[in-house]
Amino acid sequence: MIPRYTRPEMASIWEPQTRFKIWFEIEAHAADAQAELGVIPKEAAKTVWAKARNVTFDVARIDEIERETKHDVIAFLTHLAEIVGPEARFVHQGMTSSDVLDTCLNVQLTRAADILIADLDKVLAALKKRAFEHKMTPTIGRSHGIHAEPVTFGLKLAYAYAEFSRARARLVAARKEVATCAISGAVGTFAQIDPRVEEHVAKAMGLEPEPISTQVIPRDRHAMYFATLGVIASSVERLSIEIRHLQRTEVLEAEEFFSEGQKGSSAMPHKRNPVLSENLTGLSRMVRAYVTPAMENVALWHERDISHSSAERMMGPDATVTLDFALMRLAGLIEKLLIYPANMQKNLDRLGGLVHSQRLLIALTQKGASREDAYKYVQRNAMPVWRGEGDFQTLLKKDPDVKKHLSDAEIEEQFDLGYHFKHVDTIFKRVFGES
Structure with missing residues (x-):
């Protein structure tokens, strides 16, 4: 660290x-x-x-x-x-060194988990607040980086909230899994010490007695702990990358807060770079880097070797300290995130209504066209618009095959933006327990 x-x-x-x-x-x-x-x-x-x-x-x-x-x-x-x-x-x-070392490590990991859980609570609070602020703010959903169908910015944040809620639950479980104590002697048989000593120490240190140990506490417990930190780091990175993409000049739907006196580039005074999100991406990589040694520490020789020790001396502090910093930085980033609804609407309109193509496909099939024909009718009118040639709604109204099934009014009806958001309340209820 x-x-x-x-x-x-x-x-x-x-x-x-x-x-x-x-x-x-x-x-x-x-x-x-x-x-x-x-x-x-x-x-x-x-x-x-x-x-x-x-x-x-x-x-x-x-x-x-x-x-x-x-x-x-x-x-x-x-x-x-x-x-x-x-x-x-x-x-x-009657004790061995690992009785002290392993029990201490687990005390440290549980204390670290308590801080990380509090950090996650701050991230969740920030996401919830901003999600409700922009619950019905229209924006474009993208698949493969390409405009797909409308969503709301609140839904984007709700998705992240649900993901970090799962992260919190996993961390609570990982904390419980690693919160064990071993005072069982040189090979875990209690030959030189009474098991009741272990029970007493465990209770005093806020842990549970390890049901069966060798010279050490089983490292599958620690592997699960660090794997959980790695998954949380991946969630941090996923949200950070979303912000980085949304801050690109050509998109600019959201942007990191830029404080007075802040500088973006030593060469270009105009620059406002997503440096916090980029930083979080790098920190996430470092946390995940400790998952592999945690997994490899599981396979110790016989009742114990010391190959895990050097790795744990680094990964315990580094992974928890780095993730703690990353989560607090992410919470602050979300709290101050600048959001630009006007740019979202401009991007929504950029493809001239093509984002409603699926509604038109369904409407045509419901009026008697085969799915294959309906797809062909919609696509052949969409492609010129994709190339910047014409207006989608106008082209559809001039297409004789489309007009066999849909009136002008019915075509216009398929371009209702609000149609896409009719279940937002339901989704928010599922995610937050309220809408």
Whole structure:
């Protein structure tokens, strides 16, 4: 993670001091449970809390010890012993390093998920507000980048709202899946530690006991978590690309807010570029880049190898910090998005009514023409208009085959723009629960 794309609240989850604080809490809660079970003296457990609960751990000292031990958890435990004194010998009994590391990682991932869920709520609120503002604002729907049929700009935003609603539900599920704790020893058999210790630590840390672990918590849980972040990033990119296309000079139906004093180009003073949307596209790629290593971390050797560790040390902070920044940037972009209904109408009219071709096709078949003939009649009148030669409605009224089935008034009726929006209320009701 780099400062440019980092928000302090999310970054604090991954700071060394936070990590060591969580490690201490895991060890101290385990000591409490061991004391209740009579494995270690109760006074020893109390001393651990009393001497280290409010300590600011010396990160530089831990790093110094690790340079000698080549083991981060041992380095931490050595530093903890320097703080606690003789009673530190009762810490970490029957535990393995992964009991601390994996439980800590899952605490961090659940905390990160809580921030991301709040971020998604902000995106959803912005999308809903703007969707209702432009619920009936006509614009052209495009397939393959080509004008298709009319939609409303509110529907475009409602589509995004529904997508991010699904994203939120997936993230809630992914948070639950990764919120497990393992205090099960070297190979997960609880040979040196009572399972009740795990249950106590899990409850204290806001997690659930892992039903069955090896030396580590199963990495399919983490794969699902990071895959969910990747899907959310793809949703961010999809909406960002939509905005980028709509801001193109030839389209200009929507535009990122351009603040006073902002500059778009070092060479061309007139430029107003979709830099936020482009930035979000790039950030989305970075979040998705961590999905593959998360998947590959699932296949560890036997009861555990350490191949996952180096990847997770990077992907945990980077993926969550980057997505947090991206979601908050997206929420602000939507809140301030400039929307140009007049340009939307101008683009709607650009093809001279060709966007109503399907209505004419259906009307002809309902009046007796075969589908093949109806398609031929409509298309042969549409193609000259596509080339800029003539008016679609006028050409249809002059076509003898069309006139066999439709009167002038019936032809005109097919060009009613409002016809396309008769079910917008129904769609909004489905998406938002209100219309």
